[in-house]
Amino acid sequence: MSDEPRLILVVDDSATQLAQMRMLLEKAGYRTLTADDGEQALSVAREHNPDLVVTDLEMPGMSGLDLVMMLNMESPQLPVVLTTSRGSEELAVEALQAGAASYVPKRNLAKDLADTIERTISVADSERQRLSFAKYIRTVAIELELNNDDTLLSQILARLEAPLVELGIVTEATRMHIGIALDEALRNAMIHGNLEVPSSLRDESCGQAYIDLIQARLKDEQYASRRVNVSLTANPEQAVFVITDQGPGFDVNSLPDPTDPENWEAVSGRGLLLIRSFMDEVQHNDAGNQITMVKLRVDPDAVDDDDDDDDCCDSSDDD
Template sequence: MMIDTERCGPRPRPAASTDEGPRTPRLLVVDDSEFERRRIAVLLGGFEGLDVGFAPGAAEALEELERDPPDLLLSDLVMPEMDGLELARRVHEARPGLPVILMTAFGGEQEAVRALRSGASDYLPKSRLDKDLTPTLRRALDAFAFDLRRHRLARGMRSQASTYELDNDPELASMLAQVLVDEVAGLGLLDRSARIRLRVALQEALLNALFHGNLELGSELRREDEAAFHAHVAARRVQEPYRSRRIRVRVVLDRRAAVFEIEDQGPGFDVRCAGRPVEPEDLKRVGGRGLMLMRTFMDEVSHNSRGNVVTMTMRLDAGRSPG
């Protein structure tokens, strides 16, 4: 284990993960108290398989995040200038997959809730560091190792086909959008911006199939009265024929492209409308911008003649790189 309690600048890093084996994970500890940094260093003295660095404050930690991102971050909650909650929020925005564990000398459920809502993945009272620090880090590192192996396994995937069938639950549709993005991102062929675009396009397509396809609700109602629109959604989800309708999603994925076919069981729509040029006003329309976003963010978008199936393609061999 490598420990340096005085600085968080560049240091020799273990070799990156290769086919021969994974690299040593790195922990960055953030605390403005030199005493606490040294205490944690002592507690981790026998923790094998971990490269540990220290930062004296949130600003230094953010610099290190840009320069040489760690795999796990352990931060004090109460610090001058920028506290651990704000640091967790910024880390969550910059690197959503980076686990952040917040620790405080004060403890209490209220602080724990605030920490978790800020993007922290765990919470650790300093009064229990002696007992809980090592098992807490071990849990986080076990998850890190699992994700690393899953990522390596996904990079070896050459093709995959799957089918999902959903009822008319908006939350489930949004969750599926993220699951599908994760499947594609596992190939290591999408940068962060491309992952965001893919998620937006998938979510718009799934919610269009749900709201406008299966439930037959128009965009006009949502523009005029958002609350009334969602009241209609809730009502139709338990009424026939809407409640029995399903959304079927077929996915074909390889290292060249990701193809998503989303089918609803509604009456469809006039597909000639889908081919019109994108207008600037489309960006301002609440519920009318879905098709525009899909066409903008995906490489290909097409509909069947009935208008109840949309097929979207994102090419993965166009020079996109992981970020």
């Protein structure tokens, strides 16, 4: 892989927003290209092969949702990160389900954009490095015991995601979603579960209070000695992930509904929304220290059949 800085395509119809995001990303060491609408973005992506696309949702002409769908068809391994504003919540959920990898509320760009892109690219890299052995593997069982070092997550994700590709559970278009969901769930278990660092601290002192408490807890044996247990059981029909931390848990009934527009920009709801968008079933235990996530097999032939049926219906209507 080249040592050249990663290339990010930034798409927004606001010149001010484009300038802000370009400045943030170049300061973080990325190269950038820009486009002010979806059609131009598609052309630039085809010509320059960026490593990641950041796009606004609501633009004249081709919307951000349309752009996500087109990129997902043409370059399913190209990750797309959304920038969202109040009022675009439902559209953003559609875009995540259509292939976008993550999102950042516009009010949090300065704090979260570069970090989200770094994490998303890391997940994408782990996806590209996996080998497929589908014709040999029929069932997989993995048990991991992890400390709270989130710098190892890219390696952990690669190990957990590989069986899903090998068994044919996920497609090129959906395998990155698994990595994003697992990344969020594992960080929750390590940081919020074992280290007991609340999400609310991210809004204090530009996030420095959040970082400082994590570092302090990692040096405190009471918290640092706790482990995260991960189990994966998979066959060609489904994968079941169970992630358990050793923290005190939380009141599951107090979880905000992340799909409610009122909670869209809440720091504590972002990870859960991504997990629920990308997994087929999600459950917490009563103690609040375990999450079970199920991903069912994606059948590309069934998707194609559905598309064919729609085309037939369209033809009949035209007649």
